[in-house]
Amino acid sequence: MNLVISLSFLLVLLLVTRESVVFSYRTVTTDADPCAATNQRDPRTLRWDQITVLMNGYSEDRIPLLQSIAATYTASPLVSSVLVLWGNPSTPTRTLSQLSHNLSLSSFGSASISLIRQPSSSLNARFLPRSSIRTHAVLICDDDVEMDQKSLEFAFRIWQSNANRLIGVFARSHDVDLVNKEWIYTVHPDKYSIVLTKLMFLKSSYLFEYSCGGGAAMGEMRRIVDEMRNCEDILMNFVVADRINAGPLMVGAERVRDWGDARNDRDDGGARGSRSRVSAVGLSSRKMEHRKRRGKCIREFHRVLGRMPLRYSYGKVVNSVGEQGLCENGGKLVFCDQV
Ligand SMILES: *[C@@H]1O[C@H](CO)[C@@H](O)[C@H](O)[C@H]1NC(C)=O
Numbered sequence: 001m002n003l004v005i006s007l008s009f010l011l012v013l014l015l016v017t018r019e020s021v022v023f024s025y026r027t028v029t030t031d032a033d034p035c036a037a038t039n040q041r042d043p044r045t046l047r048w049d050q051i052t053v054l055m056n057g058y059s060e061d062r063i064p065l066l067q068s069i070a071a072t073y074t075a076s077p078l079v080s081s082v083l084v085l086w087g088n089p090s091t092p093t094r095t096l097s098q099l100s101h102n103l104s105l106s107s108f109g110s111a112s113i114s115l116i117r118q119p120s121s122s123l124n125a126r127f128l129p130r131s132s133i134r135t136h137a138v139l140i141c142d143d144d145v146e147m148d149q150k151s152l153e154f155a156f157r158i159w160q161s162n163a164n165r166l167i168g169v170f171a172r173s174h175d176v177d178l179v180n181k182e183w184i185y186t187v188h189p190d191k192y193s194i195v196l197t198k199l200m201f202l203k204s205s206y207l208f209e210y211s212c213g214g215g216a217a218m219g220e221m222r223r224i225v226d227e228m229r230n231c232e233d234i235l236m237n238f239v240v241a242d243r244i245n246a247g248p249l250m251v252g253a254e255r256v257r258d259w260g261d262a263r264n265d266r267d268d269g270g271a272r273g274s275r276s277r278v279s280a281v282g283l284s285s286r287k288m289e290h291r292k293r294r295g296k297c298i299r300e301f302h303r304v305l306g307r308m309p310l311r312y313s314y315g316k317v318v319n320s321v322g323e324q325g326l327c328e329n330g331g332k333l334v335f336c337d338q339v
Pocket residue numbers: 063095096098099102
């Protein structure tokens with residue numbers, strides 16, 4: 001009798017513990033209607049002095065890396081919370097419950113980490129507004145990009161004094177192909193008009209503009225992102241540049257590690273799965289293909305919008321150039337601090 005009671009007690013206990021893990025994972029799901037007015041916090045209640053990190057997760061292989069990067073963010077007093085947005089619909093719930101549990105244990109500071117299963121694999125879902133965001137500043141980042149603490153603080157300071165701009169670390173460019181007379185996606189050594197979601201600061205209200213604003217044209221452009229399975233970052237650059245008539249700002253990081261492009265990995269498993277990932281030829285043609293597709297996105301967005309809002313920016317904002325005066329010392333010019 002006693003044994004039966006303690007056994008059933010144990011069973012209940014097990015069920016409760018199990019349920020609480022699943023429950024804590026379920027509590028942070030996407031808001032029912034992200035665009036509902038009730039989902040928009042009064043901007044006056046949002047903090048200016050902290051950051052909400054929205055980290056994209058997709059690949060199960062990279063979970064250990066994701067976990068370590070997410071934990072690193074919580075070590076910064078600037079970070080209010082880290083939301084890991086899981087975009088891979090085929091990941092088993094059990095894995096996510098485990099990850100959620102692991103993440104909750106790995107937070108260093110006062111910032112919390114939560115795991116959110118995205119409603120679909122749509123890249124637009126990266127930019128869904130969320131009622132749990134309590135800050136003006138949102139850092140959009142990938143699960144395989146790591147930046148040092150000092151550079152994070154610096155980038156945030158630059159954002160604070162340019163809160164309407166997009167701030168990024170990785171920059172690209174649009175341009176006109178004069179031969180084919182069409183917009184293309186490219187990289188210029190001296191100017192840029194697009195910052196990538198690998199690591200991008202933006203004002204949280206832009207999430208709402210991207211996901212809920214802009215009427216039929218915006219809906220059509222979000223549909224293009226879904227169709228191309230790409231270019232959500234280009235579209236965000238369109239949205240912001242169109243609003244403020246200014247390009248993004250690129251900041252220099254002291255140390256930034258990019259462990260690989262999730263989007264490219266995903267493409268390999270997708271429509272072009274047979275493409276070799278090891279041969280150099282395969283790699284460069286993949287890059288070329290990537291550029292072509294991004295160029296197509298620019299052309300499509302331009303067609304739908306009827307104008308080209310992207311604006312060029314020049315130069316990179318860096319923390320310190322270590323300005324040095326030159327002094328004469330024994331007939332030679334040397335740095336003054338060496339005199
Ligand atoms: C969670 O942590 C445990 C123990 O360290 C580990 O064995 C497991 O692989 C982790 N799972 C996930 C999904 O992070």
